[in-house]
Amino acid sequence: MRFIHTADWHLGTKMTHASFSNATAHADRVREIEESVYRLLDHVKADADMLFVCGDLFDHARIPVSKIEAVFTRMNATGKPVFVVVGNHDDMLHAKAYAHLNRLEHVHIFDGSLKPVRVGDVEVYGLNTDDFSLDKLHTIDENLNPDRINVLCLHGDVTNPKDPHYLIDLKTLKATAFDYIALGHIHKHALLAPHIAYAGNLEPIDFSETDAKGYITGTLEKPITATFEPFATRRFVVKSITLTPEDTTHDIRQKVDAAFSRREKKKDMLRLVFQGHISPHLILDSAFFDVLSEGHYHLECVDNTTVDLDLKQLRKAHKDTIIEAVIDEFERDKGDEEALRLALRALLESGDEG
Numbered sequence: 370m371r372f373i374h375t376a377d378w379h380l381g382t383k384m385t386h387a388s389f390s391n392a393t394a395h396a397d398r399v400r401e402i403e404e405s406v407y408r409l410l411d412h413v414k415a416d417a418d419m420l421f422v423c424g425d426l427f428d429h430a431r432i433p434v435s436k437i438e439a440v441f442t443r444m445n446a447t448g449k450p451v452f453v454v455v456g457n458h459d460d461m462l463h464a465k466a467y468a469h470l471n472r473l474e475h476v477h478i479f480d481g482s483l484k485p486v487r488v489g490d491v492e493v494y495g496l497n498t499d500d501f502s503l504d505k506l507h508t509i510d511e512n513l514n515p516d517r518i519n520v521l522c523l524h525g526d527v528t529n530p531k532d533p534h535y536l537i538d539l540k541t542l543k544a545t546a547f548d549y550i551a552l553g554h555i556h557k558h559a560l561l562a563p564h565i566a567y568a569g570n571l572e573p574i575d576f577s578e579t580d581a582k583g584y585i586t587g588t589l590e591k592p593i594t595a596t597f598e599p600f601a602t603r604r605f606v607v608k609s610i611t612l613t614p615e616d617t618t619h620d621i622r623q624k625v626d627a628a629f630s631r632r633e634k635k636k637d638m639l640r641l642v643f644q645g646h647i648s649p650h651l652i653l654d655s656a657f658f659d660v661l662s663e664g665h666y667h668l669e670c671v672d673n674t675t676v677d678l679d680l681k682q683l684r685k686a687h688k689d690t691i692i693e694a695v696i697d698e699f700e701r702d703k704g705d706e707e708a709l710r711l712a713l714r715a716l717l718e719s720g721d722e723g
C-alpha cells in the first residue's frame with residue numbers, strides 16, 4: 370500500500386508577490402500549477418493506493434466554485450481514498466456551499482471529528498487548521514488502536530511559535546504513537562522525523578522558492594519511512610555572475626552560457642544577477658538581456674553591477690576631451706563620485722567627447 374502526501378497547491382493564487390519579469394511567464398506559471406495537480410492525480414490513479422492532501426489546496430476565494438468542484442471531481446476520479454485537510458488558505462471549504470463535496474465516494478474532507486476513517490489496516494485521522502487543539506491531539510493519541518497503521522493529517526506550523534498558524538511543537542508530535550504524520554503549510558519540504566514530514570508545495574511559485582518541489586511517499590506498513598519525490602514541472606534557479614572591468618559583451622555571453630546546465634536552459638525559470646564592476650563602455654540594457662535570454666526557456670537578468678572608474682586609464686584614453694576635463698574637475702573639487710559615474714557614462718554612451 371503506497372501513499373502519496375501532498376499539500377499547498379494554492380490553486381487560484383494570483384502570485385501578487387511573485388517576482389516574474391513579464392506577464393506571459395506569470396500566466397504560463399498559473400496554468401502549469403493547475404496542470405501539475407491533475408498530473409499528480411493521474412499518477413495517484415495509476416501508481417498509488419491513498420492520497421493525503423494536507424491543506425491550502427486553494428488560495429482563498431480567488432478561485433471560482435466551478436474550478437474547486439472540478440478539482441474535487443478529479444480527486445474522486447482517482448478511485449483511491451483521498452483525504453483532505455482544510456488549511457488556513459481554504460477555510461471557505463467549511464461553508465455550506467461546499468458540503469456536497471464531502472459526499473463524493475472517494476474523497477474525505479476532515480470535519481472536526483476525532484474519529485478515524487478506516488481503509489483496511491489503515492486508520493486516517495485529520496485535524497483542520499481551525500479544529501486543532503492539544504487536547505484533541507491527546508484524545509486521539511490515547512485512543513489509537515496499536516494494531517492499525519495510524520496516520521494523522523495536519524496543516525500548520527510545528528517549528529515556529531511566532532507563526533499565526535502554529536499548532537504544536539515537534540517534540541510533542543514525536544511523542545505520539547502515530548505511524549505517520551502528514552503535514553502541510555510550510556512550502557519547503559522537510560522530513561522532520563522518518564515518519565513526520567512536510568510535503569512542501571507541489572510547484573514553486575516564484576524566485577523565492579528555489580528548492581526542489583514534489584511530494585512525499587512511502588509504504589503503509591510499520592515502521593513508515595517517508596521519502597521525498599521531485600515532481601514539479603520546472604524549478605526556479607537564481608545564480609549570480611561577478612563581472613570585471615575587462616569583460617566584453619562577448620565574455621559575458623560566454624559566462625552566461627556556462628552558468629546553467631542544458632536541462633536548466635531548456636526547462637527552468639532562470640534568473641541571473643550580474644554583480645561586480647564593469648567597464649564604463651559596457652551597456653547592460655534590456656536589448657542586451659534579450660539577446661542573452663535566447664536559447665533559454667526563461668532567463669531574466671538583474672543588473673547589480675557598478676561602473677568601474679579607473680580614472681587614470683580613462684583620462685589617458687580620452688586626452689584633450691570633455692571626459693578629461695570632467696575628471697580633472699572632480700579631482701580638484703573632491704566631487705560626488707556617483708554624479709561623476711553618471712556623467713562619464715553619459716559621455717561615453719553618446720560618444721560626444723567634444
Ligand SMILES: [Mn+2]
Nearest residue numbers: 425456457554
Ligand atoms: Mn497554510
